[in-house]
Amino acid sequence: MKRVFANMGWLLGGRGFNAVLSLIYLAIAARTLGTEGFGHFALIIALAQAMVGFSSFQTWQFIVRWGADPDAPGVDLARAREATGFAVGLDLISVVGGSLVSVLVVMTAPLWLDVPRELLWLALFFCVVSLATIRTTPTGILRLHSAYGKATGAEAVQPVVRTLGSVLAWWLMPDVTGFILAYAASEILTFLALWVVAARVQPVSLASVSLRTIPARHRDAWRFVWSTNMSGSLAVAGKQVMILLVGTFGGAYLAGGFRIANQLGVALIALAQTISKAILPELVQSRDGAVEIARRMANIAAMAGVTAVVTAILFGRQGIALVAGEQFTGFYWAMIILSIAGAVELVGASLESLLVSAGKAHVAFLVRLFPTILALLMLEMAIDWKGAQGAGFAVLGSSILAVVGFYVAIVNLRQFRLVVEPDEEGADQRPAPPKI
Template structure:
């Protein structure tokens, strides 16, 4: 547990720096572009991240899972790089289709279409899950955090330059694109210094030949990652499609401030998965303890959002974004729910149940997207936020039920009374 908390400390420290700097560039972007202009910016970024999220494979999980064996990470890394190249090819085609049809469903001006396509391509070329996986495999969380800090720093500097030299949507998109490229380069450089990357091992066939379940695990984690994107980025796109650019911009601000907890949940998930893989016998106890800690943190964060959220919105984004206060509060509650569920989802993935985790996440996400139009008609941004909250709540309940029926994890129950020298009783979980 000591190493786990140390790793979480590095990740959360990096997230803390990111959070502070994100307030800087968020304030610069919203006050410079206004509600509608920031809405265009939010839609372009969301489209780029949607393309990357759908095409991208969660290769860091493959490196951690198959690189931890006695053979070392060379072949796992080669498989991950091959999948990254496949992601770029698939993503380019997807980006072309989405941007080509964007004017049929997104409120984006024609003159921004080439900028949107360019941002999608830069995002694809900046995929960095493989070097991140190498660093996590070797528990180099401090080095990874230092490299990832490049992104918010470049964004903040780029936002300042945009305000001075190019105070429009293009200026801020260029700043975001520069940050994607630099953080990817930083992670690849430090990963290569930590672990030798053998390009001769790049192959889509070697790992599947040794592990029969490889492709099932690959597609399950890819689809789970796509669902994570759908629950956030696709939601912003659809809010824009159903409610217009201004509503999309306001929802993006509310989401970034209110769902900062989701970023915290992702940090916990990334820190806990390598521990669960390396310590299967204690996996349930680790996950339970992390869920309890997350619950306390979530309650505190929601309270802060209620007390200071309106003031924070006005201070950072300006008076015109004040109307999104309650959407921000609802999204902060959704973030707290995700925070509790992060360790539960990692527990399922570490036990080889990535497919189960995907299904549990898929149904609530699809329901939220299906009912989003009706939710916006009912209560605007607050309705969309309630759709996110409902999706997160159903998913976490599903993770808990799935874990109760997971045979691979042994439940260790301390009896109320034991005879001297008697070992604690091990009780198998209920049959599925």
């Protein structure tokens, strides 16, 4: 638990620094571009992040899972190099495949997305840049070696460059193009910073790049790869695709406002991801105490979630006005609903990580699949009913169903039933489920 909290300290410190600067560059963009311009900007960002989410693999999880020493807590360098080579190979596939898909999506965008035709080339450019700068592999190397401080320092490049770039865009190019170029620069420089730091911790050789070594050693490798990829895609569907569909059904203004509400209200989901990233290496390396670690983190998350929701209720309207301007305060209740969804996700983060650490990523995927599909299918009806608030309720319902599903899945997994109840003759009965 000490190591978990140390890892979380670095991650949360980085998140906090990022959160403060994100409010600054978000405020500059929203106030400079106005409601419609910011909506177009938000849709381009969401499109690029959706392409990355659907095309990329959760390679940091592969490195953490297959790079750890199977016999004792720690890192097996030979296995770590194999896992890293496998991850790099998957990243190359993501870049090529994702770029081709991006071309097709952008070509059809005028049929379904409220973005002017003159900005479509910019959307394609940002999609390709975002794909080429996928950085889950160097992040996985640093997490495997518990180099969270170094990772936090490298990742701090992104908010710093975005803030400076947004100031330059406001001064020299106060339009959507200027702000997209600022974001593109931040992606490139953060990618370079992470790889430089990761290579110093664990040198990477191109000779180790292979898509065969890991599958030959681990029979369930490809199932784990596709399960985590699809789980990541579902997370994107619940976030970026949701913004795109809000723009499709409600227009650029609604998409921009939903983006503001999402940025402020769903900051808790980022916190949930932080908890997940901090505890997964420890769950993998400390299997005997995995349930206890997850239980403690879920309890802490519940308290943090309630605190954050109350804060959003009390100060959310003023926060929206301060960051984005009075024209976006109509999205206050959407922000509250999304903050509650974030609190639910915060509690579920530990449960989902527990499933993944046990090699049950496919179970986690299935648990998320149906609530996400249901939310997307109900989205148009929800927007017609209550606008951005309706979209927020769709997200909230999906989060509640997913977290309940995680709990039920864990209780029913035999390998987590750690308490054995003897029968009257002393023989072991079926183990009882853990108290989570």
